[in-house]
Amino acid sequence: MRPEIPIFQPKDPDYVERVRASFARQQIMSLIGAELAVVEPGYTEIHLPHRPEITQQHGFIHGGVVGTIADSAAGYAANTLTPADTSVLTVEYKINLIAPADGERLVARGEVIKPGRTLIITRAEVFAIKNAQWTLCALMQQTIMAMQGKAESAR
C-alpha cells in the first residue's frame, strides 16, 4: 500500500497569525510586491504581480525573484507546523527554472513533504499566469531547520 497524503495537524493553534506576522516583517516582500495569499497546515501560497522593477534582461521576472517567493512559500509552509516558540531557517534549496516567468502574475505554492523535529523537507512550484493560462515555471526542493525555543521576535 502506498502511503496516504499526510494530513498535518498544526501544533500552534495561532499558526496563521504567527506566520502572517512574520511575513509582514519580510520587507523584501513589500519591495517586490508579493502577497501571502494562502496559509494552511503545511501549505502556503505567495502571489506576485508582474512589475517592470522585478524583471531581468529579457523583461521576464528575474529567476532570483522566482527563487525568493519559492523559498518563502515553502519556508512558511514549514513554519505553519512548528510550535509557537520555534522559528525556521532555510538551510538550502535547489530550484529548476523550467520556463520563463512570463505572465501577469506568479503563484508560488509551498508544501511540506516531511516535517522532522529538526529538519523539515519541503517543495515548491511556481506558476506564471498569462491570459488565465497556468504554466509551471519553477520547481524547488528545500531543507528547513527548526530552531526550537527561539521564538521569532517582532523587532
Add this chain to the structure above:
Amino acid sequence: MRPEIPIFQPKDPDYVERVRASFARQQIMSLIGAELAVVEPGYTEIHLPHRPEITQQHGFIHGGVVGTIADSAAGYAANTLTPADTSVLTVEYKINLIAPADGERLVARGEVIKPGRTLIITRAEVFAIKNAQWTLCALMQQTIMAMQGKAESAR
C-alpha cells in the same frame, strides 16, 4: 598531475560592455541596489549594500536576495565566455545559506567551473562584510544554458 586552474579566453572581445549592458537591463538589480563591481573572463562580482527594504523577518538580507545576486554573478561569469551572438539562461541552481547575511554589504563572487558549448557549470560564494570582516554566508552551484545564435537584444 592535478589539472591547472583554467585560464579562460573570452570569444567576444567586447564581453565587458556586453555583460554590463545586460546587467543594466536587469531592473531588479537597481531595485535592490546591487552593483556589478567586477567583470573578468569567467568571473564576476556583484556587491550589495544592506538596506532595510531587502531584509527578512530577522533583519538580515533575505535568502532569496542572496540567491538572486549569486544567480546573477555566476550567470554573468558564464556570459563573459559566450560568443557575442549567444545569450544565457539559468537552468537551475542549488544554494546553501551557511550564515545569516549580516553585514554592511554582501559580495557575490561567481566563477565558471566548466564552460561547455551548450551547458556551463558555475559556482558562486557570497560573503557578508561587517566591520571589515568577511563571513561566507552562501555557497551556490549552478547550471547555465547557452542559447547560440540568440543575441540578447536591448529591449
Add this chain to the structure above:
Amino acid sequence: MRPEIPIFQPKDPDYVERVRASFARQQIMSLIGAELAVVEPGYTEIHLPHRPEITQQHGFIHGGVVGTIADSAAGYAANTLTPADTSVLTVEYKINLIAPADGERLVARGEVIKPGRTLIITRAEVFAIKNAQWTLCALMQQTIMAMQGKAESAR
C-alpha cells in the same frame, strides 16, 4: 484553472524495449540487484531488495545506492519520451535523504515533470518497504539532457 497532469505520448512506439535494453546494459544494476519493474510513458520504477553488500555503516542501504536507483529511474522516465535516435545523459540531480533506507526492499519511482526538447526535468521518490509499510526515504529533482541523433548503441 490549474493545469491538468500531463498525459505523455511517447514518440517511439518501441520505447519499452529500447529502455529495457538500455537498463540491461547498466551493469551496476545487476551488481546491486536492481530491477526495472515498471516502464510507462514518462514514468519508471526500479525495485531493489536489501542485501548486506549494498549497505553503509549502520546496516541500511547506502545513500549513494539510493541516489543510483533514483537517478536511473528518473533518467529512464525521461528516456521513455525521447525519439528512438536520441539518448539521454544526467546533467545533475539533487537528493534529500529523508529517512534511513531501512526495509526489505526499496522502490524508486521516477517521473517526468517537463519534457523539453534539449532538457528534461524529472523527479524521483524512493520508498523503503518494511513489513508492508511504505516510508518515503528520499526525494530527488533532476535535469536530463537529450542527445538528439545519438542513438544508444548496443556495445
Add this chain to the structure above:
Amino acid sequence: MRPEIPIFQPKDPDYVERVRASFARQQIMSLIGAELAVVEPGYTEIHLPHRPEITQQHGFIHGGVVGTIADSAAGYAANTLTPADTSVLTVEYKINLIAPADGERLVARGEVIKPGRTLIITRAEVFAIKNAQWTLCALMQQTIMAMQGKAESAR
C-alpha cells in the same frame, strides 16, 4: 581582506582510525571496489578503479556510483571533525555530472567548507584519470548532519 582557508583541528585525536573503521563497515565500498586513500582534517579521498561491473549503458562508471563515492568522501571529511561520540548522516547533496566518468580510475576529493555544530557543509570533486590526465567529471555540494551523543557502533 578575504578570509584565509581554514585550518581544521580535529576534536577526536583518533579520528583517522574512527573514520577508517566506519568506511570498512560500508559494505557497498568493497562491492564496488572503492578505497579510502586519504584521511586528513576536513578532507578525504576515495579512489575507485574502473571495472565493468560498475558501468552504465555507455561503458563509463555509472553516475550513481560517482555520486556514491562523492557522497562518502565529503561525508567522511565532515566526520573527521566531529567528536568521538558523534556520528554523521547525509541530509542531502546536489551533484553535477560534468564529463563522462571515463578513465582507469576515479578520485573523489571531499572537503569541509563550514563545520557547524549541527550541520556541516561540504563539497566534493570527482576526477577521472586516463593516461595520467585528470578530468573533472563531477562537482558536488552537500549538507551533513552531526548526531551528537550517538557514537557509531561496530555492528
